[in-house]
Amino acid sequence: MKIKEVIAHLEQKFPLFWQEDFDNCGIQCGDKEREITGVMVCFDISEKVIDEAISKNCNMVVSHHPIIYRNGLKKIEPTNRVGKVVLKAIENKILLYSMHTNMDSGMNGGNVLFSKKLGLQNIKVLSPKTDMFRKLVVFSPKESAEKLRSAIFEAGSGTLGNYINCSYNMDGYGTFTPLEGAQPAVGKIGIPNHVPEERIEVVYPTIAQKRVIEALFKNHPYEEPAFDIIKLENLNYQIGLGRIGSLPEPMDVKPFLQFVKEQLNIETIKYSGKIEKKIEKVAVCGGGGASYIMDALGMGADIYLTGDIKYHDYFLAENKMIVADIGHFEGENFIREIIFNEITDFFTNFASYISEDEKLEINLI
Numbered sequence: 001m002k003i004k005e006v007i008a009h010l011e012q013k014f015p016l017f018w019q020e021d022f023d024n025c026g027i028q029c030g031d032k033e034r035e036i037t038g039v040m041v042c043f044d045i046s047e048k049v050i051d052e053a054i055s056k057n058c059n060m061v062v063s064h065h066p067i068i069y070r071n072g073l074k075k076i077e078p079t080n081r082v083g084k085v086v087l088k089a090i091e092n093k094i095l096l097y098s099m100h101t102n103m104d105s106g107m108n109g110g111n112v113l114f115s116k117k118l119g120l121q122n123i124k125v126l127s128p129k130t131d132m133f134r135k136l137v138v139f140s141p142k143e144s145a146e147k148l149r150s151a152i153f154e155a156g157s158g159t160l161g162n163y164i165n166c167s168y169n170m171d172g173y174g175t176f177t178p179l180e181g182a183q184p185a186v187g188k189i190g191i192p193n194h195v196p197e198e199r200i201e202v203v204y205p206t207i208a209q210k211r212v213i214e215a216l217f218k219n220h221p222y223e224e225p226a227f228d229i230i231k232l233e234n235l236n237y238q239i240g241l242g243r244i245g246s247l248p249e250p251m252d253v254k255p256f257l258q259f260v261k262e263q264l265n266i267e268t269i270k271y272s273g274k275i276e277k278k279i280e281k282v283a284v285c286g287g288g289g290a291s292y293i294m295d296a297l298g299m300g301a302d303i304y305l306t307g308d309i310k311y312h313d314y315f316l317a318e319n320k321m322i323v324a325d326i327g328h329f330e331g332e333n334f335i336r337e338i339i340f341n342e343i344t345d346f347f348t349n350f351a352s353y354i355s356e357d358e359k360l361e362i363n364l365i
Contacts, residue, residue: 001349003060003095004032006039009346010062010099010339014109017207018102018129018239024066025102029086030095036060041340042355043333045096046081049355050088056353059094062343064110064335066098099339104241105129110286110335111243114305117263117334118282119248126242126283127295128235134209137201138216138227139174141186145198148219152200155215156208161238168201174226185221203232242285242292242306244299250278253303253322260305264330271303271324272314279303279322286331297321307331329362 007027019025028045038058042049045067053061067085077083089096103109115123136157140148149167152158158166174197178184187193204212209229216225251259256279257269283296288308293316296304301321307328317323336354343352 001036001347002032003030003034003036006036006060006343006347007032007097010097010342013342014099014102014106015205015207016102017132017205018105020101020105020241022070023101024069025098025100028066028068028096028098029090030060030097031093032095034059034093034095036350038350039343039352040355041336041343041352042358043329043336044358045085045089045098046358047085047088048357050085050092050094052353052355052357053094054092056351058351058353059092061089061094061096062339063096063098064100064103064332064339066100067096069098069100099335101241103335103338104286104332105239107238108338110332110338111241111284113334113338114284114286114331115243115245115282118260118284120243120245120282120284121248123243123245124299125237125240126244126285126299127292128237128240130233130235131231132206132236132239133203133232133234134206135201135203135230135232136212136216136227137199137230138220138225139172139197139199140225141174141221142171142196142198144219144221145169145200148216149200149202151215151219152202152204152212155204155211157202157204157212160203166202170199172197172199183223185223242283242289242295244281244283244296244301246281247279250280252278256303257324260324260326264326264334266326266330269324269326270309271322273317273319273322275302275319275322277302284331286335287328293317293323305331 016026040053040058040061042063044065045063076086078087153165160166174195177192178189279302281300281302283301283304285292285306289306290309290313297317303322305324305326309325314323340354
């Protein structure tokens with residue numbers, strides 16, 4: 001079995017187009033055509049993790065955080081942490097692969113597990129993704145419409161939630177006059193045509209556009225098919241960063257924060273506000289989620305749990321919502337469980353491990 005088969009499975013569950021624009025998910029370095037010998041799962045890729053992968057005969061490391069990420073990497077030299085790690089991986093023929101915001105945003109990703117660890121109910125996406133869909137409008141002769149429709153469905157269009165093969169269709173007439181040099185499928189050169197046609201509308205993920213348009217040209221009988229591509233601003237309420245849900249029973253602030261510490265194995269939590277009301281509606285975002293404080297407030301959260309909160313961020317909620325910093329690592333550490341289980345539940349012909357040498361290198365006194 002090749003490494004690319006493991007990657008294909010992971011990307012089927014957590015497609016790369018779910019990642020944020022600033023991110024760098026997927027292959028960091030390495031050859032996916034190599035035979036897989038084992039997988040090491042980690043939070044951050046370090047030299048220690050690479051050494052552990054070597055010792056356990058793993059030639060694939062799957063991390064949450066990308067090793068090549070917002071660091072302006074222009075050359076690879078052993079003079080810094082990133083260069084040392086990448087060179088060591090390449091020298092030992094280890095492929096590095098990362099699942100970051102595509103996993104954070106997923107329907108069974110990190111923020112969903114975060115919410116479930118707190119027992120939240122009626123879970124919704126905090127910041128739904130946009131610009132994920134396009135609409136194709138194409139006009140086909142009636143006798144060719146079914147074949148064309150089936151082809152563009154097969155290419156990745158027509159899925160809406162739990163429904164497939166979705167389209168809107170309307171009868172009409174197309175008019176055209178072929179000029180010299182044309183090779184019309186219908187009609188003759190220089191003669192106006194008035195042809196019964198069907199208007200077909202389908203929605204597809206933006207990432208599938210190349211496949212869908214190729215299927216259109218391959219299966220449309222006309223030399224010059226008439227079609228429109230429309231950018232949609234619809235939000236995807238199943239995919240996006242953060243989650244918000246309700247506790248089974250309201251809790252006082254301090255008992256709830258103690259509960260969070262126990263559930264996530266956290267030593268300390270920094271939080272703002274002097275809100276006396278009970279906690280019922282909880283918003284979460286693993287990692288650094290200060291950018292979504294106003295989203296949480298707008299959706300009526302009583303408390304927002306995330307990491308990497310700066311001093312001035314605490315004032316954004318204006319004492320209408322508690323803002324709690326649980327730590328970046330602490331709010332995402334369990335993502336390794338998801339990656340590991342996704343691999344081991346599907347593949348049984350090679351060994352997989354969660355890194356044992358990984359720990360948060362930050363001390364508190």
